[in-house]
Amino acid sequence: MDFCADFHFIVIHFCVLVRLVKVQKIDRRVAWVRVDTQTILSIHHNVITQNPRISLSYNDHRSWYLHIKNVQEVDRGWYMCQVNTDPMRSRQGYLQVVVPPSIIDRETSSDMVVLESTNVSLTCKATGYPDPYVMWRREDGDDIRYNGENVNVVDGEILFITKVSRLHMGVYLCIASNGVPPSISKRVQLKVQFPPMLSIPNQLEGAYIGQDVALECHTEAFPTSINYWTTDRGDMIISGSDKYEAVSMDSGYKKYMMLKIRKVHKNDFGSYRCVAKNSLGETDGVIKLEEIPAPTTMKSIILQTSSSQFKKGTAGDDRRDYDANSEKKFDDSRISAEYDYDGEYTLPSNGPPPIDQPPTMQSGSSSPSVRGATLIICILCCINLIHHPLRYVVYRWVDI
Numbered sequence: 168m169d170f171c172a173d174f175h176f177i178v179i180h181f182c183v184l185v186r187l188v189k190v191q192k193i194d195r196r197v198a199w200v201r202v203d204t205q206t207i208l209s210i211h212h213n214v215i216t217q218n219p220r221i222s223l224s225y226n227d228h229r230s231w232y233l234h235i236k237n238v239q240e241v242d243r244g245w246y247m248c249q250v251n252t253d254p255m256r257s258r259q260g261y262l263q264v265v266v267p268p269s270i271i272d273r274e275t276s277s278d279m280v281v282l283e284s285t286n287v288s289l290t291c292k293a294t295g296y297p298d299p300y301v302m303w304r305r306e307d308g309d310d311i312r313y314n315g316e317n318v319n320v321v322d323g324e325i326l327f328i329t330k331v332s333r334l335h336m337g338v339y340l341c342i343a344s345n346g347v348p349p350s351i352s353k354r355v356q357l358k359v360q361f362p363p364m365l366s367i368p369n370q371l372e373g374a375y376i377g378q379d380v381a382l383e384c385h386t387e388a389f390p391t392s393i394n395y396w397t398t399d400r401g402d403m404i405i406s407g408s409d410k411y412e413a414v415s416m417d418s419g420y421k422k423y424m425m426l427k428i429r430k431v432h433k434n435d436f437g438s439y440r441c442v443a444k445n446s447l448g449e450t451d452g453v454i455k456l457e458e459i460p461a462p463t464t465m466k467s468i469i470l471q472t473s474s475s476q477f478k479k480g481t482a483g484d485d486r487r488d489y490d491a492n493s494e495k496k497f498d499d500s501r502i503s504a505e506y507d508y509d510g511e512y513t514l515p516s517n518g519p520p521p522i523d524q525p526p527t528m529q530s531g532s533s534s535p536s537v538r539g540a541t542l543i544i545c546i547l548c549c550i551n552l553i554h555h556p557l558r559y560v561v562y563r564w565v566d567i
């Protein structure tokens with residue numbers, strides 16, 4: 168049994184030990200060779216290579232170890248041990264070095280601010296071995312409107328959005344994986360700017376003298392708009408008086424505005440304006456407050472409300488519950504109609520690519536008794552490897 172009958176790799180803190188045992192006659196000489204580069208690494212007790220990371224050890228001259236410290240990608244390849252029998256015996260093994268993915272920051276998009284309706288391209292570049300698989304998705308898990316479909320994940324390095332809309336606003340994750348943990352991701356925030364838009368549920372409000380009334384406006388804008396109310400004459404209405412209370416509620420780029428007018432007086436009838444302004448523009452809308460007769464009997468009120476545009480419930484119920492209804496009345500059907508989601512989406516299969524198989528090797532000097540032996544795959548997880556990119560090393564021995 169004068170050959171490399173049983174060798175395997177051991178990884179300890181990035182040191183690879185290539186072990187050869189069972190050399191029957193202890194005076195046999197053993198050499199280690201790097202096959203790819205035709206380099207002799209060691210002969211018997213002497214390390215020949217200049218590579219300071221490579222060393223040699225042996226026990227009782229039956230077990231021989233080749234040590235590779237601080238394994239690098241350049242160490243990937245075929246290794247051979249030879250025993251000087253006649254004929255010479257040898258065995259080869261492939262050392263696979265894998266590298267977890269990392270994202271190349273300077274080639275990857277960072278946070279972006281764009282105008283609505285422009286084309287946007289987010290790019291993500293990653294390295295690692297094997298080549299990483301890269302995909303984009305939203306951090307909040309929502310679907311992305313993409314090429315007319317709603318998709319949860321976009322495969323590839325580039326996320327190209329044509330005619331970006333406000334619905335695309337959010338945080339995106341570029342995720343790179345190659346089967347070598349850990350996968351890595353980068354956050355890219357996309358902000359979409361657009362001038363204010365405004366919608367008014369009721370442009371005509373009715374109230375009788377002495378009643379409390381509420382006017383409502385919905386706006387959308389990014390950057391966030393400044394919103395306020397004015398009177399007919401354009402005077403800004405100051406909230407917090409006994410007369411007026413202005414309420415504003417934000418939800419992302421949407422705003423709900425409400426102006427409450429207490430104890431409506433004759434002077435209060437007329438037009439009110441809600442205004443929204445941001446750096447890209449300004450818009451306003453007019454709500455008319457008209458007098459209606461004070462309620463006398465229920466019958467007259469029902470007639471009144473059903474034959475006019477006046478909002479239901481203004482009479483006979485002069486304390487409306489604004490807050491409870493505000494969410495429901497937030498009518499964005501007009502604004503978002505063009506983004507109706509109807510596409511179907513199936514998740515792409517996104518498993519990591521397989522680790523490349525090493526090239527098969529031919530050798531005329533292999534021992535028949537070991538040919539066809541099974542592969543020994545030894546995967547050992549290294550510890551204490553912080554700051555080192557080569558977290559995992561996979562070894563695959565092939566008998567030849």
Ligand SMILES: *[C@@H]1O[C@H](CO)[C@@H](O)[C@H](O)[C@H]1NC(C)=O
Pocket residue numbers: 285286329330
């Ligand atoms: C945006 O992309 C679309 C599709 O590639 C293209 O037809 C259009 O010309 C682009 N628009 C601009 C402003 O670049």
